Amino acid sequence: LKCRGTQLRAILLAWAGGHPPAGRRAMAQASAELFNIAGGVVMHRSQYLVGFRGKSYPTVPSDAERSQASHEGTLEELQVKFPEIERVLWNDVKSCSCGKPCAFTMTTCNACGKSLVEVPITKSENVFSAFLYGVKMAARGFPYKISLRRQTMDALVFDDMLALTPCHLNGISAKYYIPDWRFLLVQPKEGLKVLDLIEAELWAATLVFFRNSEWRKTIFKGDITEEELWGKVIKSFNFPPSQFQLHIQWLVPPLTPFQHYMAEIRNHFHEDRAFPIAYVRELLKLNDPYPVNMNTPITEITDHYDKKGINYKEHWNEFYQKALKDSMDLCNFDAGDFEYLVEGGKAHKMTVSDGAVVKGEVVEDVNLVDIQKIDCLALQNYGRPYEDGKPTGTYIKRPLAPNFCAGGYKKWHGVDEK
Numbered sequence: 001l002k003c004r005g006t007q008l009r010a011i012l013l014a015w016a017g018g019h020p021p022a023g024r025r026a027m028a029q030a031s032a033e034l035f036n037i038a039g040g041v042v043m044h045r046s047q048y049l050v051g052f053r054g055k056s057y058p059t060v061p062s063d064a065e066r067s068q069a070s071h072e073g074t075l076e077e078l079q080v081k082f083p084e085i086e087r088v089l090w091n092d093v094k095s096c097s098c099g100k101p102c103a104f105t106m107t108t109c110n111a112c113g114k115s116l117v118e119v120p121i122t123k124s125e126n127v128f129s130a131f132l133y134g135v136k137m138a139a140r141g142f143p144y145k146i147s148l149r150r151q152t153m154d155a156l157v158f159d160d161m162l163a164l165t166p167c168h169l170n171g172i173s174a175k176y177y178i179p180d181w182r183f184l185l186v187q188p189k190e191g192l193k194v195l196d197l198i199e200a201e202l203w204a205a206t207l208v209f210f211r212n213s214e215w216r217k218t219i220f221k222g223d224i225t226e227e228e229l230w231g232k233v234i235k236s237f238n239f240p241p242s243q244f245q246l247h248i249q250w251l252v253p254p255l256t257p258f259q260h261y262m263a264e265i266r267n268h269f270h271e272d273r274a275f276p277i278a279y280v281r282e283l284l285k286l287n288d289p290y291p292v293n294m295n296t297p298i299t300e301i302t303d304h305y306d307k308k309g310i311n312y313k314e315h316w317n318e319f320y321q322k323a324l325k326d327s328m329d330l331c332n333f334d335a336g337d338f339e340y341l342v343e344g345g346k347a348h349k350m351t352v353s354d355g356a357v358v359k360g361e362v363v364e365d366v367n368l369v370d371i372q373k374i375d376c377l378a379l380q381n382y383g384r385p386y387e388d389g390k391p392t393g394t395y396i397k398r399p400l401a402p403n404f405c406a407g408g409y410k411k412w413h414g415v416d417e418k
Contacts, residue, residue: 030264034356038221038334043341043357045328048261050347050371051339052378057166058215060208061384062159064148070134070399075125078135082402087416088177088409089130090123091244092294103240128172128245132156132409134399145393147382149205154197156396157205159382160249164259164268165234166219166379167209167252171202174400177409178246181237181280182301185290186414192284194246195277202250203230209252209381219254221332232326235277236269236319239298248277253323254331256379257338258372263327269320271313272298279315286310292414342368 030046037043071078075089093101094116096109101124107117130144137143147159154175160168173194178184184191210216210229224232234251241247255263262268283305290304302312335341335357341350347368349360383391401407 028266035328038332045264047343048257049338050342052375056378058218059381059384060212060215066394067397069136069395072136074137074139085402089126091126092121093124094119095122105240126244128243132400134395147393150201155201157201161382163380163382165251165255169250170247171198172245172247175410176412178412179244180241182292188284188287220330234323237275253327255327260327271316276315276319282310
């Protein structure tokens with residue numbers, strides 16, 4: 001994927017239609033406790049490092065075969081040719097006047113904070129369906145290429161372009177059209193099988209990273225086994241989802257410095273939005289089918305299963321606390337690799353003394369937003385290998401046929417394709 005300025009902003013907005021709702025609740029305060037980074041150096045959890053000094057941390061380039069688009073044009077043009085698949089091409093959203101497509105259940109824009117109460121539900125492009133059909137272009141002009149890691153008949157695995165960790169993957173169903181995780185409850189046994197298949201492909205993609213010794217020794221603090229890493233992967237669904245196609249958020253810790261801080265102040269893994277895979281699996285293991293449709297409130301579902309002894313709040317709290325702990329336990333970022341220390345929204349000079357990061361004087365005129373974007377490019381694996389300093393990507397080799405028959409999306413019980 002090669003894009004600049006407004007094109008990059010456009011694809012990020014399209015992908016992240018329901019991403020972290022910063023305006024939905026007040027952010028928490030990060031703990032002032034200490035934690036260890038590389039070399040046994042300690043720093044406060046209320047601080048983070050920015051201004052990566054090098055070009056890049058070790059990366060693991062995608063080895064996916066480059067393929068061309070299967071459908072010239074856009075999703076809208078695909079719909080004109082194949083109107084029977086209209087349902088799977090679009091997400092229901094509330095489009096704010098600032099240009100941000102927000103999840104259809106939201107009452108406040110998570111970009112600018114404006115009220116969405118009176119905003120009607122409209123449509124945005126289903127990016128994941130575009131990937132699966134091999135559609136060439138978005139309506140805004142950017143190519144629908146992906147940083148592909150694995151493709152099978154059951155799953156598609158690719159790097160998240162809004163990476164929170166050096167290895168942050170998305171795994172989606174490449175077989176069924178399932179708008180979001182709620183619909184797994186309609187067919188619990190089959191739902192577990194779908195999760196098993198997607199997670200197996202995500203893990204296979206993860207092992208390529210893990211078995212790269214340079215990457216593993218740089219990213220992870222200390223020695224860790226494959227079995228131990230499996231238990232530390234941060235995996236969840238979001239609801240409302242960013243895209244109406246079942247996808248697992250799969251984050252191999254540690255979180256990058258800024259993103260760990262964002263998690264500390266509860267601006268990632270939001271309660272009532274993040275649904276741990278472990279929680280969803282417990283619901284499915286009951287083998288107690290629950291009828292849902294697009295309008296079924298998520299609270300109705302959590303209340304139902306709370307009464308059956310599977311408490312969402314307890315699962316979420318355990319998930320959130322473990323995500324922070326595992327990120328800190330594995331964090332191996334070296335203070336010497338970064339220019340500044342950030343605390344209270346201000347960049348400071350820093351030194352390391354007696355095994356601790358020491359905050360220095362404030363550095364004025366530092367644009368933290370711009371620096372964090374540069375850091376992201378240096379620390380992420382999305383779009384590797386870069387060409388001319390920019391991420392690359394591909395279309396998938398075996399796209400779905402634009403139908404609900406042979407070669408297309410398979411129907412999932414309870415999902416209306418119209």
